[in-house]
Amino acid sequence: GAGVSQSPSNKVTEKGKDVELRCDPISGHTALYWYRQSLGQGLEFLIYFQGNSAPDKSGLPSDRFSAERTGGSVSTLTIQRTQQEDSAVYLCASTRGGGYNEQFFGPGTRLTVL
Amino acid sequence: AQSVTQLGSHVSVSEGALVLLRCNYSSSVPPYLFWYVQYPNQGLQLLLKYTSAATLVKGINGFEAEFKKSETSFHLTKPSAHMSDAAEYFCAVSEGGGAQKLVFGQGTRLTINP
Numbered sequence: 017g018a019g020v021s022q023s024p025s026n027k028v029t030e031k032g033k034d035v036e037l038r039c040d041p042i043s044g045h046t047a048l049y050w051y052r053q054s055l056g057q058g059l060e061f062l063i064y065f066q067g068n069s070a071p072d073k074s075g076l077p078s079d080r081f082s083a084e085r086t087g088g089s090v091s092t093l094t095i096q097r098t099q100q101e102d103s104a105v106y107l108c109a110s111t112r113g114g115g116y117n118e119q120f121f122g123p124g125t126r127l128t129v130l
Numbered sequence: 131a132q133s134v135t136q137l138g139s140h141v142s143v144s145e146g147a148l149v150l151l152r153c154n155y156s157s158s159v160p161p162y163l164f165w166y167v168q169y170p171n172q173g174l175q176l177l178l179k180y181t182s183a184a185t186l187v188k189g190i191n192g193f194e195a196e197f198k199k200s201e202t203s204f205h206l207t208k209p210s211a212h213m214s215d216a217a218e219y220f221c222a223v224s225e226g227g228g229a230q231k232l233v234f235g236q237g238t239r240l241t242i243n244p
Binding site (some may be wrong): 074 | 168172175233237
């Protein structure tokens with residue numbers, strides 16, 4: 017497809033379980049971002065990947081959150097030992113590079129932690 | 131640190147009326163400013179962006195925004211509202227450069243009355 021895709025679209029899990037969220041960016045986009053959208057906190061930056069550089073993890077809320085990007089393309093956001101406050105929509109975006117290039121957003125993964 | 135304030139979490143206008151969504155920002159460096167729209171169960175779509183060129187920026191769907199440095203504002207307007215404009219709108223700021231981390235406002239839900 018031409019856009020950013022994310023899977024699954026919905027994920028329901030039990031407190032304490034680990035979850036993996038996947039993002040497929042637009043082909044050729046070198047930069048990839050994860051954001052979280054929740055009722056209490058709005059839209060928050062989580063992590064940023066640019067090419068082969070070390071990721072900017074400054075937005076990750078705790079050490080239970082991690083992300084990787086394999087081969088400069090697909091990214092996986094992992095949340096370990098999920099908590100109810102992790103319930104949110106997790107959005108992925110990609111762009112050709114830094115600067116002011118438009119970030120193209122995927123439809124998001126809605127995570128519900130019971 | 132950068133921040134964005136959107137005045138009014140909900141705005142309601144009649145079809146054909148002027149749309150005005152307010153955004154004020156705080157940034158220690160010349161900002162890049164963006165307006166995104168989010169339709170239900172969809173990701174974010176870029177409406178327009180300011181990147182230090184013209185202060186009056188025209189975007190898609192008839193929207194425009196004016197950057198006013200003296201007022202630290204970037205309000206979004208549309209002369210005549212259409213039913214299809216009903217959505218949530220987010221103002222965002224970034225420092226630009228290599229890492230375009232977006233800092234979002236809390237969002238404004240726009241309702242269009244027939």
